[in-house]
Amino acid sequence: MVALVLWLVLKPAPARPGTASAIPVRVASVEQKDVPRFASSIGTVLSMHSVVIRPQIDGILTRLLVKEGQWVKKGDLLATIDDRSIRASLDQATAQLGESQAQLAVAQVNLKRYKLLSVDDGVSKQTYDQQQALVNQLKATAQGNQAAIDAAQVQLSYTQIRSPVAGRVGIRNVDEGNFLRTGDSEGLFTVTQIDPIAVEFSLPQQMLPTLQRLIAAPDRALVKAYIGADGNTGELLGEGHLSLIDNQINPNTGTLRAKAEFDNAAQRLWPGQLVTLKIQTALDKNALVVPPTVVQRGLEQHFVYRVKGDTVESVPVTMVYQDSDLHIIKGVNAGDQLVSDGQSRLKPGSHVQVLSDPPALTKTSESQP
Template sequence: MPDPAVSATSSRLRKRAFAAGGLVAVVGAGLALGEFGNSRGAAPPAAPAPVPVVTAQVERRDVPHWQDTIGTVTALNRATLRTQVDGVLTDVLFHEGQSVQRGQLLARIDDRAIRAGLDGAQARRARDAAQLSAAQSDLTRFRQLSGGQLIARQMLDQQASSVQQLQATAQDNQATIDAARVQLSYTRIVSPIAGRVGLRRVDPGNVVRTGDADGLVTVEQVDPISVVFALTQDQLPGLRRAQAGGAVQVQALDRDAGRLLAEGELRVIDNRIDETTGTVRLRAVFANAGDTLWPGQLVSVRVRTGADEDALTVASEALQRGVDGSFVYKVGADATVAAVPVKVGYQDSTLAVIVAAANALKPGDTVVRDGQSRLKPGTVVAAARPATAATSTAATAATATVMR
């Protein structure tokens, strides 16, 4: 027979197991009901936050066309002063770097030998002039006597020949004197142009010779001054058209800071295109009273080749390149963006001229200028206050984007 104690123990265990199972079932049901209730009452997922961007407005304005290149400042005229006679440099009458005028005396060479030669030539001229005067008087008397047949015709002819010889000698004397005076003038070295002298290459007391390659000093005309630069042959037709319409404006700018140094005009287009580089050289002339341009200086050059009047423009940064060409992101009234294909005409670092645009892009529309990398059509954006298309680079850097 079964043990009564064992039976009682088994009965208690079965009751406890049933109670524990019921408790687990109740808890499980409660959890399931709780999850079901939460799934029916949960809030929808949050919408993506607007993408922060910087915007610009589409505008109509007159847009000048500029071609950018690099140029070299050169003197409009340059002269190297060399001696034309051999001698000792006795005087230097200028300071290095000094501004000089045309005809100003800059140096002198010892002229004593040349002056002595001139004095001798003048003395010979005086002697021969006296002989010529006496011979002419004799010829006059011989002609009178010949009329009365008091002297032979041969004597008259000989005297006339003597007079002609003395006249030729007088002309030779005068030529010698003129040559000596020219040589004497070479001992005074004057500036042939107005400009600025450079570094002196010979000191007083040195012997200078006509064969010296370096010369005494150089003088460069710096006001006005010129800039020589090159443009590609493809730009030549537009440049010629601009030149036919009047003076072509040229700007010279500092290469580092982009600061405007001077404004001038195109003066010369070279008469041939360089076959090696496919470029043509040009010269522009600038007023330079303040010495802002210096010979040999490298400058950035901007040449105005035309203009678009009342053109539809956007900031150059707003342009994007796609598979089908250029486009801009236009911001709608609901702050969503749409990709608008555009055809670009003239473009520089600041502005782009739109010559054709789908969806009727018009003045006053807002386009995205910065932050396009995170955009696609339909994206909601949070934009800074619209800026004009002509906003400078400095202003662009200072513009604050709206963050989340």
């Protein structure tokens, strides 16, 4: 009798069904929100205007009025070339014009006089015609002199080199005092427009209908540029819009070139830089969004584990859109609790224990080289 009492007191308590076998999992809620879709590509930053500043006449470079790296506006004076010879030619052409105009004035007075005298046969018809020819000749001479003045003024304007665009001055190739020639290939320096700026990129030819739709849309398609060109999204450098697509597809690569334009007041985009682009191609309104780790792939379709009380059920879902950050699915409801970690041990009806804290990080010693 004593032994029976002791056994009843000391026997282990039976395990609660479903408690010891509960599988620890982590869950995520289904969110409903507007989700933009993006297509990715690697692009090269290009200046919309980059001009090599070259002389248009031969001459000595007398002054450089800008420094390397300086920002200039369109029409700003950049440099001057010795203009003394051209000014002398202009003065000579001006003097010749004055001489021709004086001779023309005298000839026209005589022509009027001969015309009156010819009525009474005071002068012969031949004399009148010769005077008329002289007037025409002096008019042509005066026009030639005026053309010489205009040409000299054009040449004189070339002695002042002005910026054709607004932008940033590059590295200087020539110093003051050098003799410049129009055939010099390098030029003085470049002026490159930085703001706004463009990015050129390529996409598969299958994207042509999408790009055409974006170009024709009244709202310009959003394009984001990120630092780096390794395919990973890094730091955001700027937001712009799709501006044009090329007029032909490259038959060798099956790709289509396109351009996006960016406001670049902060100068974070620089000509020649490689960047990662994300082009917004669509906007899914009221989409059901889950983390990528939630969706599992079965033999025939995708599915998720939905928490129901302390158990889970398998729910087939349709994949609408996916990227590295999120998946858009159909087949569940907003607010549903779906398993995001621990699915490998689950099956429909499994008992689960929802964990709230993130797993502790395991410290490992650094390996020595």
